[in-house]
Amino acid sequence: MDGKQCAGSVLGLANLIKRVFDTTTGHCGTxxxxxxxxxxxxxxxxxxxxxxxxxxxxxxxxxxxxxxxxxxxxxxxxxxxxxxxxxxxxxxxxxxxxxxxxxxxxxxxxxxxxxxGIKEEELRIFSDVLKKMQENMELTERGNRCG
Structure with a gap:
């Protein structure tokens, strides 16, 4: 998966979570x-x-x-x-x-x-990857381009 696909997948999932949460609660998820x-x-x-x-x-x-x-x-x-x-x-x-x-x-x-349907180990790895992605984006936002 290249970076474009990864970002698109993360954004798509975030939008879906927001829609489901907004609909389920009747309030803005944020x-x-x-x-x-x-x-x-x-x-x-x-x-x-x-x-x-x-x-x-x-x-x-x-x-x-x-x-x-x-x-x-x-x-x-x-x-x-x-x-x-x-x-x-x-x-x-x-x-x-x-x-x-x-x-x-x-x-x-x-x-x-x-x-x-997601195993505990898979969730741990996913959490670690998300944390690293967030750190990468925070560095980028601050202007410290890496890689």
Missing amino acids: QIRILNFVLVSYPDREIYQKDIEEELNIRSASVSTLLKKMEAQDFIRRKKVSYDDRLKKILPTSHTVEMKEQVERHIALLEKRLTA
Whole structure:
């Protein structure tokens, strides 16, 4: 498989996963990923927009737009912190906290369907390869061309 086929396969799979997840949950898959990150972290850790950007590898402008939509939909609320007027904590609403188990079930079901019939060793190798590909793309994005 050459690089073009590999990239096309990864992009195609990502699009398919997104469509299935959006249809299954009735919500944007990226919003669900953000909700899951906030819910898993809450109340043990304070979450800020920058944390979401880094954890989910999403650009600042995209996260900002998604958070505005999620706030309007009563999925999250943003609360200013006392020590920095520019900084806002991302908090789940009571409605979202009630959805936590449902969100976790949707994610678990997607993972189960996605990995059905794949051996543990194959998944480990696949995970290692994906990690390396992500590192390659991060290097490329930063302008450090390799190979």
